[in-house]
Amino acid sequence: MRRPAAFTLIEVLLTLALLALLASVFVTGAGQFFNARESRPEDDFWSAVAAARTVALDRAETVTLTHNPKAGQLIWTWSDGRATQVLSAIGLRFLTPRREGARLLGGTVVEDGEIARVRFYPDGTCDAFRVEITTADNRRQTLRIDPWTCAPLLGEPPA
CATH class of the missing domain: 1.20.5 (Single alpha-helices involved in coiled-coils or other helix-helix interfaces)
Structure with a gap:
C-alpha cells in the first residue's frame, strides 16, 4: 500500500x-x-508652509513666515511677536505674485521683486506670492502659491 x-x-x-x-x-x-x-530645500519650504498654516488655523491668529538668507532659516512669528525657528532653508526667496523684472548675473537670470515676509491668516488663506527655490546643483525653480489654499498653482500666470 x-x-x-x-x-x-x-x-x-x-x-x-x-x-x-x-x-x-x-x-x-x-x-x-x-x-x-x-532633505531638499523644497521639502523644507513645504513643511514650513504647512506648519505656519496649521498654527494660524489652530490659534485663530495671523502667522508671519520670514526667511533669513544669511542664517538660512525660515522663521514664523505669531501676531503677539513670539518667534519660532522652523527649519533650515538655504536657497529660498519669496517673490511678488507677478514677475516685476529680471537681471542677468553671471549667466543666470535673477528675478527682482523679493518680499520680506508672507502672512498666513486664521481662515486658512495666505498672501499671494511666489517662491524661488535654488537646488544644490544651482538650478532655480519658481512656484506660484495660491492665496486661497497655500498650495502651488500650476501653469503660467496670466499676462
Whole structure:
C-alpha cells in the first residue's frame, strides 16, 4: 500500500520560518531606503508652509513666515511677536505674485521683486506670492502659491 504524497509538518514550518525571515529583511531594508533620502530645500519650504498654516488655523491668529538668507532659516512669528525657528532653508526667496523684472548675473537670470515676509491668516488663506527655490546643483525653480489654499498653482500666470 502506497502512502499519499504530502509535506511533513516540519517542512511546512521551516518554509514559513524562512518566509518570515525574508519578509523582515525586506521590510527593514525598505524603511531604511525611504528614510535615507536627503532633505531638499523644497521639502523644507513645504513643511514650513504647512506648519505656519496649521498654527494660524489652530490659534485663530495671523502667522508671519520670514526667511533669513544669511542664517538660512525660515522663521514664523505669531501676531503677539513670539518667534519660532522652523527649519533650515538655504536657497529660498519669496517673490511678488507677478514677475516685476529680471537681471542677468553671471549667466543666470535673477528675478527682482523679493518680499520680506508672507502672512498666513486664521481662515486658512495666505498672501499671494511666489517662491524661488535654488537646488544644490544651482538650478532655480519658481512656484506660484495660491492665496486661497497655500498650495502651488500650476501653469503660467496670466499676462
